[in-house]
Amino acid sequence: MLSPTHVPCGPLRRILSVIVLAAGVAGCGAASRGSSQTAATTAGTTRPQVIKHHRRVRHRVVPALIAPANPPARSVQVPVLTFHRVHSLPAVGILGLIVDPATFNAELTALQQHGYHTVTQARLFDALFRGRALPSKPVMISVDDGYVDDIETILPDLRHHRMVGTFNVITGRIHEAGFLTAGQIRELDRAGMDVCDHSAHHVELTQLTAAELRDEVVGSKRALERILGHPVYCFAYPFGAYDAAVIKAVRAAGYSMAYTTDGGSIESSASPLTIPRLHVGRDETRAGLVGLVGNA
Ligand SMILES: [Zn+2]
Numbered sequence: 001m002l003s004p005t006h007v008p009c010g011p012l013r014r015i016l017s018v019i020v021l022a023a024g025v026a027g028c029g030a031a032s033r034g035s036s037q038t039a040a041t042t043a044g045t046t047r048p049q050v051i052k053h054h055r056r057v058r059h060r061v062v063p064a065l066i067a068p069a070n071p072p073a074r075s076v077q078v079p080v081l082t083f084h085r086v087h088s089l090p091a092v093g094i095l096g097l098i099v100d101p102a103t104f105n106a107e108l109t110a111l112q113q114h115g116y117h118t119v120t121q122a123r124l125f126d127a128l129f130r131g132r133a134l135p136s137k138p139v140m141i142s143v144d145d146g147y148v149d150d151i152e153t154i155l156p157d158l159r160h161h162r163m164v165g166t167f168n169v170i171t172g173r174i175h176e177a178g179f180l181t182a183g184q185i186r187e188l189d190r191a192g193m194d195v196c197d198h199s200a201h202h203v204e205l206t207q208l209t210a211a212e213l214r215d216e217v218v219g220s221k222r223a224l225e226r227i228l229g230h231p232v233y234c235f236a237y238p239f240g241a242y243d244a245a246v247i248k249a250v251r252a253a254g255y256s257m258a259y260t261t262d263g264g265s266i267e268s269s270a271s272p273l274t275i276p277r278l279h280v281g282r283d284e285t286r287a288g289l290v291g292l293v294g295n296a
């Protein structure tokens with residue numbers, strides 16, 4: 001359910017992977033300052049990160065993917081679709097952002113039937129910065145705002161289709177009804193999905209003071225890393241709003257890839273912090289979605 005005070009991002013406003021299961025525990029030690037972490041990362045290289053914990057809970061071990069300072073010029077074409085909610089129609093809310101569950105399932109089927117392959121954040125990073133190959137007809141599915149739909153509807157559908165997705169979470173809403181809990185966020189992560197940061201409070205970052213901006217991007221990153229037990233290196237701008245100061249803050253926080261709501265489907269190693277996306281609303285059809293991806 002859409003919170004009365006919440007305005008989802010999107011065109012309505014502006015229009016390793018080594019996965020090793022390690023011992024860990026929820027909520028202990030931010031990855032960015034945990035004394036027990038052994039991550040060592042240099043520009044463009046990664047090593048698995050291991051965070052030691054006291055209680056045994058399984059976490060993925062995910063590297064901090066850090067873009068090199070001066071990467072070779074490289075572009076790839078990976079349409080990044082943006083969904084918000086997949087739910088039966090409620091009485092209130094921004095209905096255009098709520099895709100019917102049957103439609104969503106049919107859209108995934110259509111993408112599959114047309115030969116599209118979903119890719120992870122790491123796969124896109126490797127393509128952009130290491131020149132590694134992508135599958136044929138690559139596409140990324142992103143879901144904004146961290147509604148409980150992510151775990152109740154979207155994850156089962158993605159699994160059914162053997163697809164992966166990226167879930168952009170608002171860390172300040174984790175304790176609110178209708179939004180993902182910390183445990184559910186970990187469940188997405190353990191299922192092989194990407195969890196990216198979508199700020200702490202989903203405000204327009206361009207309107208903030210420097211200190212507020214830092215809290216929204218650094219504080220939120222730390223919160224999400226505490227939940228996941230591994231680095232978070234991808235970010236989605238609330239409302240798609242960004243400017244030079246926001247990009248600078250996102251880069252300083254340690255994000256390597258950041259997503260806008262600007263239309264398009266070309267990613268460039270020169271601008272990994274302004275990756276375009278394609279909004280998918282309630283009125284989209286199967287054929288329309290395939291056309292959107294194919295013509296982007
Ligand atoms: Zn949003």
